[in-house]
Amino acid sequence: MAFKGVDYYGIEELLSDEEKMFRNAARGFLEKEVEPLVVNAFHKEELLNMKELAPKMGEVGMIGATIPQEYGGGGANYTQFGLLCQELERVDGALRSFVAVQSGLVMYPIWQFGTEEQKRKWLPQMASGKIIGCFGLTEPNRGSDVGGMETVAKKNGNVWVLNGAKEWISEASTADFALVYARTDEGVKAFLIPRGTEGFTQTFTDKKGAMRVGDVGTLALNDVKVPEEDVLPGSTRVKHVFACLNQARFGISWGAIGAAMSCYETALNYTKQREQFGAPIAAYQLVQRDLVNMLIEITKAQLLSYRLGRLLDAGKAKHQQISLAKKNNVEMARMCARTARSLLGANGCSYDYPPIRHMGNIEAVYTYQGTDFIHTLILGQDITGIQAFTRKL
């Protein structure tokens, strides 16, 4: 059975049977269980009930896909994780966000930098979707400027005391616990803080124009006490933060393809059926040009992400290569959402068609995990050898 998706350069034949089956299973589940809930939820900014959905997603292997099976993960390769992200965001970016956070930003650092006890305690339950985590890195005044982190942890005997605030945190109000970064005398460290801890407040941020089906919010830390056993021992360097981001950014590069596919396919079907001036509008050159531009950009994005997955699987990818795919593919999806929306005319303004919803979501994706500017400068530094993030040389 041919893959029902955009595949103009035969990438399907480069995938293993296992990879294809994994992707197809994910698509089947999502189309049946999740897609029908999305439009209304987005319209009203009513969150999908992840407490209900996550265990189902865990059951079909959507969580912790790349984590080893001994910790409840799927032991999958990066290409599979990418294909999963594609299918999730094809339905809605907030779903991909959820999985990227749970798997890439919380499970991954626990697995990489945690103690054996921490791994045993958290990973299996997270993989099963019974426990939801969030990733507390971004701060109100320090979006991209991670180096300027203001949240502080001070050691008091065997206990750390945290103060600060985190903003734009996916799953903030839903999470059963948060992995929170704070500055210490020993460098940046990651702390695991359960819901309900004294002084720890989780709040939902409403009135958003993007990701309206997903939980986003703030974490406030007011003399929050964390015992030493809930500190990740291996996470004392900012570099480790970036290791997590690489997971998420790679997933985003595939998710963007999913959103773009959804937009392109919607537009293609629509323009072939919609008639104006005596012909389907797909018969007009201006419409064909828009469709073709989408096709070309999606095809190139696919080749980028496919190649990147293989490099990651081989342990050869460098983070700047991931920046390239994140930056390019999100900009690509942004263009596709806008183009598809306009091809749908007035119907393109309705949430009954996916493009305008993706158009909102992709703005969040364009910004988080490194804005377009940040990735430009990461790449710029790599090729010129000169950093241009700051004004100081």
Added chain:
Amino acid sequence: MAFKGVDYYGIEELLSDEEKMFRNAARGFLEKEVEPLVVNAFHKEELLNMKELAPKMGEVGMIGATIPQEYGGGGANYTQFGLLCQELERVDGALRSFVAVQSGLVMYPIWQFGTEEQKRKWLPQMASGKIIGCFGLTEPNRGSDVGGMETVAKKNGNVWVLNGAKEWISEASTADFALVYARTDEGVKAFLIPRGTEGFTQTFTDKKGAMRVGDVGTLALNDVKVPEEDVLPGSTRVKHVFACLNQARFGISWGAIGAAMSCYETALNYTKQREQFGAPIAAYQLVQRDLVNMLIEITKAQLLSYRLGRLLDAGKAKHQQISLAKKNNVEMARMCARTARSLLGANGCSYDYPPIRHMGNIEAVYTYQGTDFIHTLILGQDITGIQAFTRKL
């Protein structure tokens, strides 16, 4: 007192005192009475209460500005109408839509093509905002293809019987009456149909990603009977439809400037305050580039609309010139909304800042009153002498 708005090429000094006063009054009213209501309404798709707002707007001269004073209008020139549209859309596109429809698409054709009785009956009450009208032209299968209109009116004695449907009609569910176009044996005619007429159904269309504070909906006509006295006598030709559209399109060209101003000013203020990596982000070249691009495009759009207003006032504007300004300025505002939103980073995803709301709205504006493609082809036909709307030569 200097004008608080974007004015890089000194357009302020080209305006008369009257024009400036009119604009300033509109701005004052809108900032005080309407702006505080918008964010929540947009977020929840709860319509502004036009039944309450319209009479206030009528009082300050915002409705029927260009209609002669003897019919309750303002007797203003086109530049004033343009400036009004700018101020309305600076707050929200749905407000400009409301005024454009009420004034340009309903009052204008009644004034131009109506009988003296019709004018006396409708215009003063509409100008005072006590009565709201809507404009029933667009059909489900015939967006841009007005020539293919499917709504039909058949004469039965002294009464016309209408059947058909209209879609994406601003003020559809709120309007006290509708001006509806239908195909007859004598050509296209315009019918005035009061709310509550048997067989006439007005429905709200929800789940939109654009213009969420404004009423948009459908009109269904099921054997609706209209007496001869409620038919506009002068409207038997499609050409007259276009006369109305010219009013609306000119207003849109100014409204787009208002939305773009709002986005640009928000981004400028934000980037001068937001610090990252040791400096306000406005100190970085990539940010300055985005701000400058917005400034340049807004400045050019202003010169277009200003010149167009003067041509209209002199009775010299041709409709293709209006197409140029509509097409250009809406595309310009679309770019500004997108750019400003991204400059705001994660905060740009929140409705607490205007850009992402304008970003949604402008998609509707990009589509209605002639899509970008339609205006391209209107201009293309004008300069080449060859129509390229249809496939037939």
Added chain:
Amino acid sequence: MAFKGVDYYGIEELLSDEEKMFRNAARGFLEKEVEPLVVNAFHKEELLNMKELAPKMGEVGMIGATIPQEYGGGGANYTQFGLLCQELERVDGALRSFVAVQSGLVMYPIWQFGTEEQKRKWLPQMASGKIIGCFGLTEPNRGSDVGGMETVAKKNGNVWVLNGAKEWISEASTADFALVYARTDEGVKAFLIPRGTEGFTQTFTDKKGAMRVGDVGTLALNDVKVPEEDVLPGSTRVKHVFACLNQARFGISWGAIGAAMSCYETALNYTKQREQFGAPIAAYQLVQRDLVNMLIEITKAQLLSYRLGRLLDAGKAKHQQISLAKKNNVEMARMCARTARSLLGANGCSYDYPPIRHMGNIEAVYTYQGTDFIHTLILGQDITGIQAFTRKL
């Protein structure tokens, strides 16, 4: 030894040793023997002496690379041919044009559609560079509209009589013979016409802004007589014309990468050395953004052409996939040439730096072998199922 070229996504490791060696040999030859001649020749529109160069190129295997060795060719795969085109156009597009015409547009159809005698007669001598052919398809009034061909061949006994004209023919004035397409009662046929044949005139076209080191000209046919033995028997359908174009278009997609590489590397080196306002200009965000955009677009183009080569080698590529790569990569190179030229400031206006020369050349490439519009519509037809080349549905 690392490849000295743009390779941000590790394509080098996907190439076989044979492929790399072939490319490196080509680069070595071109840098030593040809590159030093190019600037002055371009400046003065003095053609490279292909009568001298072609035999040298033949010797190092640059001609007929994909033709079987039994006919003097190299028996190489498509990826090798692509890499060769990259290296040729890295130096100058006219060199890639020469090889693409000789190998893809003349040798390939003789090999595919010729008789055994024709193959034996022409192919080995062409492969050695001793004989140069040209491809007479394009006509003065029929650029993209091959179906409207006006050159006619009429049979008179055992001899065909040709009348017509061909324009913008690479190697027109230099070629030892031309493969000329003409309309006959039996369909389009290809004729082999030696230099000096009565009624056959070969003229150089001067005053060009592109490809100034390469021969381009016209062929005039005035009652030219061609014996049956010099007609390709298998070429009676327009489809065969397209088979030849596929060769050339695939080569162009790689050639464009070569031109873009040259531009990018020139700009990167220049901006790292050139100081302004106290820093190398590569330290400025606006400059880094331009460099990064080039890098991203080149990387994607490489992945397209690499994948396409493998599909061609596997016999699976369809011509629309080739259209995608031709269209995308040439537009990409056009952007890179323009961007690199501007990064070089005033020096970018001098032919002493490659970008402004590539900028001229790429305009020819943008147009020939299918303009950007034509490839848009080829792809549009493929995805929508509706042709939009003509106005007739």
Added chain:
Amino acid sequence: MAFKGVDYYGIEELLSDEEKMFRNAARGFLEKEVEPLVVNAFHKEELLNMKELAPKMGEVGMIGATIPQEYGGGGANYTQFGLLCQELERVDGALRSFVAVQSGLVMYPIWQFGTEEQKRKWLPQMASGKIIGCFGLTEPNRGSDVGGMETVAKKNGNVWVLNGAKEWISEASTADFALVYARTDEGVKAFLIPRGTEGFTQTFTDKKGAMRVGDVGTLALNDVKVPEEDVLPGSTRVKHVFACLNQARFGISWGAIGAAMSCYETALNYTKQREQFGAPIAAYQLVQRDLVNMLIEITKAQLLSYRLGRLLDAGKAKHQQISLAKKNNVEMARMCARTARSLLGANGCSYDYPPIRHMGNIEAVYTYQGTDFIHTLILGQDITGIQAFTRKL
């Protein structure tokens, strides 16, 4: 008689009769006397003979148009000067360059900052075209970074001794004298240095891809002695340099319109005549889109330059407003040249059609008198209050 040019928004009626007559006279002269010489000269990089042409241009009032009549100038307003620049560049950018340098960069500073003797000595002869001057500001290592000027003048009794080099100087090898800027202990000063002065070398720079009909070259200063009477007394501050640049940049903004007009008109005529697939190519949507984009961008550029001229005439223009028009209009012309060239297909590669020549020229214009980046940052500084030229805050 209607103006034969692009005028979609009725700018013609905003011009005075004097302004129109002046423009029409310039056009008449240029079309008759100069245009026929351009193609061959460009192709071969053979300079137009300005020694012959300049006196004729002086006779019809093309030189020193805005200089008062008492010094031989035309006493024209800025709009006239702009219209003249438009007509000059419509034929070739090098002609506009010549006039901009002669009038704006040499005559203007002498008039503004010179002594009465200097004015009497140079201005009338320059206005008549009998003497040609050049403007020596740009240095090899200091393109945009005027503050870092390396040419030095040291006072030795009553004589200044200059050492240094200037590059990319229009009219360098032709000029009868040069106005050269050098750093002194008293700040930057301007020196008038006649041809043939000992140690002063004027050299032509060949192998350019832009402005091939115009003289561009280098000035070398090797212990060049300049008496005090040949120093401009009023030019001791860098600010004065910018006053000259304002003249030139304003002229460029109009010149770019002229080049764009030429491209647009060529493309419009060509596409209406050229047939493909059964119709003139102007009948196709993709072609109409390109034509319309050019029209829109030209119209906006005209409104910018027209408004700017009136602001200058009223003494109200600030230099950042000029930056906006220079930056915008040159980018606009660049797009038009590229677009028109591609619409001409293969013929667009020939210098027999103007677009590809303008395409080369405009690259020089994009760079000189402030690159696109420099004007972006000038505007960025103006609106944000923060300079971003250097890395130091």
